[in-house]
Structure formats: structure tokens, C-alpha cells
Amino acid sequence: MPALLWALARALVGLLAKYAGPILVQVIAFFGFQFGAQKFLTQPFVAFIQSAISGAPAIAVQALSSVNFDKAVTIILSAYVVRAGSRVFLHKKATS
Numbered sequence: 001m002p003a004l005l006w007a008l009a010r011a012l013v014g015l016l017a018k019y020a021g022p023i024l025v026q027v028i029a030f031f032g033f034q035f036g037a038q039k040f041l042t043q044p045f046v047a048f049i050q051s052a053i054s055g056a057p058a059i060a061v062q063a064l065s066s067v068n069f070d071k072a073v074t075i076i077l078s079a080y081v082v083r084a085g086s087r088v089f090l091h092k093k094a095t096s
Contacts, residue, residue, distance in 0.1 A: 030082060037081035042074045
């Protein structure tokens with residue numbers, strides 16, 4: 001019985017080393033890209049949009065605010081930046 005448990009534990013550790021490591025690296029990289037995109041790209045862009053529509057009529061600004069336009073822009077831009085960053089840094093290059 002102890003030999004069976006030892007073999008099971010060894011197989012489990014092997015599986016974790018094979019699959020959990022790369023998944024953990026991708027999760028950490030995703031959160032790093034997400035933080036960078038949010039901090040350095042989307043916040044300045046949303047601030048630019050807010051300053052651009054500050055001269056718009058109040059009803060237009062209220063309409064955009066009521067549909068959470070700023071949050072939608074933030075989510076969409078973050079998704080694009082994270083996807084582009086993951087393509088550049090996470091995907092393995094083909095070797096010939």
C-alpha cells in the first residue's frame with residue numbers, strides 16, 4: 001500500500017511540474033500585462049476621452065455616463081493590450 005501511495009504521489013508531482021508550471025507562468029504574466037495596460041495605457045486614454053467630451057452638451061455626457069462608456073472603453077482596450085502582449089511575450093517561436 002505505501003508503494004502505491006508513493007507512486008501516486010510521484011505521478012501527481014510529475015503532472016504538476018509538467019502542467020501547473022506553465023499555467024502559473026501564464027496567469028502571472030496575464031496579471032502583469034493587465035496591470036501595465038490599466039496603469040499606463042487605458043487610464044490616460046480614458047482621461048483623454050473625458051477631456052475631449054467635456055465640451056459636449058450635458059445630456060450627451062450623462063448618456064455616456066449612464067451606459068458606463070468609460071468602463072467599456074477600459075475593458076476593451078485592456079483586452080486588446082493584454083492579447084497583443086501575450087502574443088509577443090508568451091507564445092513560443094517556431095524553431096527550424
